[in-house]
Amino acid sequence: METNSLFKSGHTACAGCGQAIAARLVVEAAGPNTIIANNTGCLEVFSTKYPETAWGVPWIHSLFENSAAVASGIEAALISLGKKDGINVIAQGGDGSTGDIGLQALSGMLERGHDILYVCYDNEAYMNTGVQRSGLTPFDTNTTTSPAGKLSSGNVRPKKAVPEICLAHGIPYVATASAGFVQDLTRKVKKALSIKGPKYIQIHVPCPLGWRHESNQMLSVAKAAVETGLYPLFEYESGILSGSRQIVPKPVEEYLKLQGRYKHLLSNPEEIKKIQEIADNNIKKYNLRVVP
Amino acid sequence: MFGPLVVRPKNSKGDKTGSWRTQVRPHYLHKNCIACRMCLIVCPEGCVHGKEKNAFWADYNFCKGCGVCADICPKKDIAMVSEESKGEEK
Amino acid sequence: MKEFLEGSHAIAEVIKNVRPGVISAYPITPQTHIVEDLAQIVANGELESQFVNVESEHSAASVVLGASATGVRVYTATSSQGLFYMQEVVFNIAGMRLPVVMTCANRAISAPINIWNDQQDSLSLRDAGWIQIYAEDNQEAVDFHLLAYRLAEDKRVMLPVMVCMDGFILTHGMETTDMPEQEKVDKFLPVYKPLYKLDPADPMSMGLLADPDYYMEARFAIQETMRESLGILTEISKEFNNIFNRDYGDLLVEEYEVKGADKVIVAMGSVCGTIKEVIDEQRAKGKKVGLLRIITYRPFPYARVYEALKDVAKVAVLDKAVSLGAYAPIAVEMKAAFFGKKKGPKVISSFVAGLGGRDITLETIHEVFRRLSTKEVNSDFIDLKPELLKEEYGD
Numbered sequence: 007m008e009t010n011s012l013f014k015s016g017h018t019a020c021a022g023c024g025q026a027i028a029a030r031l032v033v034e035a036a037g038p039n040t041i042i043a044n045n046t047g048c049l050e051v052f053s054t055k056y057p058e059t060a061w062g063v064p065w066i067h068s069l070f071e072n073s074a075a076v077a078s079g080i081e082a083a084l085i086s087l088g089k090k091d092g093i094n095v096i097a098q099g100g101d102g103s104t105g106d107i108g109l110q111a112l113s114g115m116l117e118r119g120h121d122i123l124y125v126c127y128d129n130e131a132y133m134n135t136g137v138q139r140s141g142l143t144p145f146d147t148n149t150t151t152s153p154a155g156k157l158s159s160g161n162v163r164p165k166k167a168v169p170e171i172c173l174a175h176g177i178p179y180v181a182t183a184s185a186g187f188v189q190d191l192t193r194k195v196k197k198a199l200s201i202k203g204p205k206y207i208q209i210h211v212p213c214p215l216g217w218r219h220e221s222n223q224m225l226s227v228a229k230a231a232v233e234t235g236l237y238p239l240f241e242y243e244s245g246i247l248s249g250s251r252q253i254v255p256k257p258v259e260e261y262l263k264l265q266g267r268y269k270h271l272l273s274n275p276e277e278i279k280k281i282q283e284i285a286d287n288n289i290k291k292y293n294l295r296v297v298p
Numbered sequence: 299m300f301g302p303l304v305v306r307p308k309n310s311k312g313d314k315t316g317s318w319r320t321q322v323r324p325h326y327l328h329k330n331c332i333a334c335r336m337c338l339i340v341c342p343e344g345c346v347h348g349k350e351k352n353a354f355w356a357d358y359n360f361c362k363g364c365g366v367c368a369d370i371c372p373k374k375d376i377a378m379v380s381e382e383s384k385g386e387e388k
Numbered sequence: 389m390k391e392f393l394e395g396s397h398a399i400a401e402v403i404k405n406v407r408p409g410v411i412s413a414y415p416i417t418p419q420t421h422i423v424e425d426l427a428q429i430v431a432n433g434e435l436e437s438q439f440v441n442v443e444s445e446h447s448a449a450s451v452v453l454g455a456s457a458t459g460v461r462v463y464t465a466t467s468s469q470g471l472f473y474m475q476e477v478v479f480n481i482a483g484m485r486l487p488v489v490m491t492c493a494n495r496a497i498s499a500p501i502n503i504w505n506d507q508q509d510s511l512s513l514r515d516a517g518w519i520q521i522y523a524e525d526n527q528e529a530v531d532f533h534l535l536a537y538r539l540a541e542d543k544r545v546m547l548p549v550m551v552c553m554d555g556f557i558l559t560h561g562m563e564t565t566d567m568p569e570q571e572k573v574d575k576f577l578p579v580y581k582p583l584y585k586l587d588p589a590d591p592m593s594m595g596l597l598a599d600p601d602y603y604m605e606a607r608f609a610i611q612e613t614m615r616e617s618l619g620i621l622t623e624i625s626k627e628f629n630n631i632f633n634r635d636y637g638d639l640l641v642e643e644y645e646v647k648g649a650d651k652v653i654v655a656m657g658s659v660c661g662t663i664k665e666v667i668d669e670q671r672a673k674g675k676k677v678g679l680l681r682i683i684t685y686r687p688f689p690y691a692r693v694y695e696a697l698k699d700v701a702k703v704a705v706l707d708k709a710v711s712l713g714a715y716a717p718i719a720v721e722m723k724a725a726f727f728g729k730k731k732g733p734k735v736i737s738s739f740v741a742g743l744g745g746r747d748i749t750l751e752t753i754h755e756v757f758r759r760l761s762t763k764e765v766n767s768d769f770i771d772l773k774p775e776l777l778k779e780e781y782g783d
Contacts, residue, residue, distance in 0.1 A: 015345040015360035016312015022364035026342035039588045043454060056602045058312055059305045059593035064586035066457050067595035068450060068480050075447035079410060079454025079462075080586060082438035086409030086460050093588060111450065114443035188339050214364075222365025222378070225340060299613050300546070301606035303485060304584050306592045 012038060012062040019052040022221025024185040024211035024228060025127045029053070029098075031188055032125055032209075035195035036094045038063060041084075043077040045099025045108060046070040048134040048213075049127060071108035073097040074115035074124060081120045090121065094199050098125040101142035102132045104208075105168040116175040116204045123198050123205045126168065129213040137216040141166035144236070145284060146277050147267050149216075154270035159277045164284060172206040173242055179205040181241040185212060186228025190239065190251065197241075210237045218266025230261040235285035238292040252296040255289055258282050312360065315343065319363035322378040328352035330373040337367035337376060390566050395526040395558040396421030398565045399465075399491055402530045404435045405573040406489075406537055409460030412440040412451035416470040417503045418555035419493040423465055445470040449477035449488075456486040457594055459585030461537070464488070467555060468495035468509045475513060481548050482517025482610065484595055487540035487580075488548040489533065490518075494657070494708075495555040496744040504745020505555040507657060508709040511685070511717040517610050519549045519617060520686040521639070522657045526563040529553040531634060534568065538577050538624050545617055546583060547610065552685075554658040556745070568632060576631045614687040621684060640689035642681040643696050645671055649678035651760055652697060652733075654722055655706040656682040659741075659748050663706075666753040677757065682718060690725045698731035704760040707767075708742045716740055716767050735762060741770040 013030040029049055033040065041064045044050045050067045053060040068076045077097035084090040097115065099108055104126040115122060131149045132138040139152040145164045148154045152161035173180045179201050183191040191209060198205040212228050214221045231237035232251060236258060239251035258281045262268035271277050289295050324337075331352040338346040338354065345361050348354030356367065368376040393401070399422045403411075411430070413423040430439045438455075442448045445466050452462040466474060471492055481488050492510045496502040510520055519539060523529035529551065536549035553559060584592060598606055618640060625639040636642075642660075645667050646652055653663050660681045670677045680696050680703075682689075697703055707716030715723060719738030726732035739756050742748040748771075755770050 011307070013344055014307065014310070014312055015343045015357060016310070016315060017343070018313055018315060019342055021318065021342070021362035022366055023342045027340055027366075030342075030344050031339070038591075041458070041586045041588065051597050054305070054593050054596040055313075056302050056596040056598045057305050058310045059307055059596065060310075060312070061593050062307045062591060064588060064591045065593045066454070066586055067593075068453055068484070069476055072446065072450035072453075072477065075442065075450030076454035076457075078440060078442075078447070079412065079451035079456075080458045082410045082412075082440050082451065083455035083458035083460040083462075086436075086438050086455070087458070110443055111447050114447050117443070118440065188336075220365075222369045224342075224364070224366050225370055299609040299616070300485065301609035302596070302598050302602040303606065304592045304594050305596060306590070 014060045014062065016058060017053045017060040018055060019048070020215050022214045022224045024213060024224050025049055025129060026052070027188070028127055028185045028191065028209045028211045031191050032096070032195050033063060035192045036096060036199060039092055040094040040096060041080050043068070043073040043080060043097045045073040045103035047100040047103055049098070049100065051134060070103050072111050073099050074108060074111040077122045078115050078118065078120050081122055095122045096125060097122055098127065100133070101126060101128040101130060102140035105166050106141045113175065116172060116177050116206070120204055121202050123207065126206070126208040127211045128208050129211045129216060131216050133213050133216045142168065146271055146281060148270055149267070159270065159274060169206065169208050173245065176245065177204045177206065178244055179242070181207045182210070182237070182239050183207055184210040184228045184232050184237060184239060186225050186232060187239065187251070194241065216267070219264050223264060227264050230256070230264060234258045234261045235289040235294055236261055238288045238294055240292045247292065250292045250294055253294050254296050255285065255294070258285050314359050316359045316361055319361065319381055321363065321381055322365065323358060323361060323363045323381055324356050324365065324368050325377045325379040326355055327375045327377060330375045332373060334372060336370045336372065340366050340370050342366065389569070390564055392562060392564050393526070394421065395529060395553065395561050395563065397425050398526050398530050398567065399533065400425030400429060401567060402533050403463050404429050405568060405570050406463070406533065406577065407435065407461065408437055408463040410438045410440065410452060410455035410462045411464070412442055412448045413464050413466065414442050414445045414448045414470060416445070416467045418495060418559045419465045419467040419470070419491070421559060422491060422493070445474040446477060449474035449481065452488050453477060453481050453484070453486060456488050457484065457586050459582040459587065461580040462488055465491035465493065467493040468497055471509045471513060472497065478513055478518065479516045483606065485546040486548060487546055489536045489540055490548065490550050491533070492550050492552045493555040493559045494552055502744040505557055506708040506743045506745065507552065510550060510552045511709040514686055514717065517547060518686065519547055519684070520552055521549065521684050522552045522682065523558060524658055524660045524681065526558055526561065526565050529558055530565055530567065531628065531632065531636070534573060534576060535624055535628055535639065539617065539621060541580055542620055543583060545613060545620060547613060547617070552657065557658045572631050576628060618687050618689055636683070638692065640684045640692045641696060642683060643678070644681065645678035646680055646696055646700070648676055650676045650701040651704070651757060652678045652680055652700045653704045653706055653753070653756060654680045654682065654718060656685060656718060657708065659706065659708065662748055662750060663753050666750055688721045693722065693725045694729060694732070697733060698729070700733050702735040702760050703733040703737070704756050705736060705738050706756055707738065707740050710740055710743070710767060735760070735764050737765045737768065739768050739770055746771055
């Protein structure tokens, strides 16, 4: 089978959608012997509008928040049928369906120890419903429900640390990845699938519509998030930080200025300072700085 | 009795999303291509095809004209051209 | 073989005979004994099954959804708030045409919180696309699970089935129950072969977005299938009788002394045992009274109800649930069954009793008959304590 056919052209994602790239890379890395359970969200809507499907692997969507539980049932069924060996089970969803409404189902899946890879496509807001803030929306981000205004500089809380929450379950593999670093993403998916047990990968996927940048800037925006330290790429194996992408940190403005969702901050050095602190903390926490 | 329920990929032709393009489309120049495959890897549509140097092409039936392939091409061998211009249609 | 068993234990034993590949549940009173017993059966190696202990009913339903979609037979059980918490998955399972079988240990709904029996939980999910059958005693509860799997997995049906049994009254009640033998179960219920499944050998997508061009047909197909299921229930009931020698008739309703009766109570579930006792006593005194027991509430057997009651003068519908602000759930269907018809009762009165586990005694049933007059009543509560009611709240 041509691997290309695992996620076919003809889906209805927006032009330049980061999630579309990441989703294709994930399923291509996993290969044809894979079953996917997908939460409700952009990816589900744009890839499986009846009577079309982009998916060349068995794929199921049930509800907004239950892909981790549906995948648990799939895994249990495969064990019951004696077919688990050789079949990858992937549960996936956006940041809201993973870290907010689906966090309980995800936690249950991780705690029970199912042999499942959970993939969170993190575009940092509820994009499918029109860019409302989620728990994973970063600090000071302008969304339709955390708007910047006279009394507000956007989202008041920092991004929820879902990878750390997953890590606290004592699972064997947790990683972050980015649509801007495609080889790294593919490598991490393959590595995760080579490990038995529950795995979690969170992929930063720019949304040109919600982040308000030109569609052709998608990869540049994704790369800038990593290169400023605002989206650290790291891997934890058996609870130990085993790797992180080294950077020569750029000032956070280099990332913020590319996107309309941060336009309100560009004349506000105090707020930028706070965001720089977030990046600096990440750089320290995950050993991101290139050692000369 | 059953209504719309499941779809097999072999029965799905996909939407012809190429009709979404309003301004520009990628024109593969086929001059300095090194077959690094980055255009193919990063295409959100998965509509770039090809294996050999200077032989990659975007399927305009599906290409939405996002420009990500032109942006990433290390050899600047993909140009975003106006929809109205006549380019190589393959 | 006849055994003296607790209802929950009997259900666990029959589920063992059914051999589900995946079981998933979350504890809630009064469902707990069923899943505890099943967990022990699996732990003892008496049943080879994946028992998935989940963090919520939402996930219990989602796990059996995923497992059913992968092509294995599944089982779950819940009650009350648990059923409500899994509600969106319950609708989803029917929409995806997955033959899930669930036991609902019927219990009241919060607030006020109350763990005792009524039928508000399952009746509130009447529009979910599940076939709902209600057991009167533990023998029926056991047998109905076998019938439920056979029905759900019938290629003409492919809909989930909820077997409803009154919490505590049946789940915790000890009864002599004729437990089905494994060979007979295997004869009645062949190995499950799914119509479609998640399988890399034949990839397909399930649970797709259906826009206005496609959605209506998906819903219409379930409505039609529900209608067709009425006949299939009867057909399966006959086959069951052939193998197990227990006759549940058409499995839609039970007529008890309805012929020649001028007053009939319509009810559902374990309360019918109490009603039958009153009817026997009244009949012995020459009173023309009867009971029409609804066994299958979804699909609702309108034609069958019409045939049974078209010549009865007065009908009392006894609901163990309310539709606050409207006719109670069984009463509304009874009204619909006779609307615009040539024949039918002159009076269809709606009574509510036994909410939150308040005992329905022989006297309760006598009171229903007393209140069944020429004056029709709507959701008339029996055994109410007026001293607990106030016109105003506060000091």
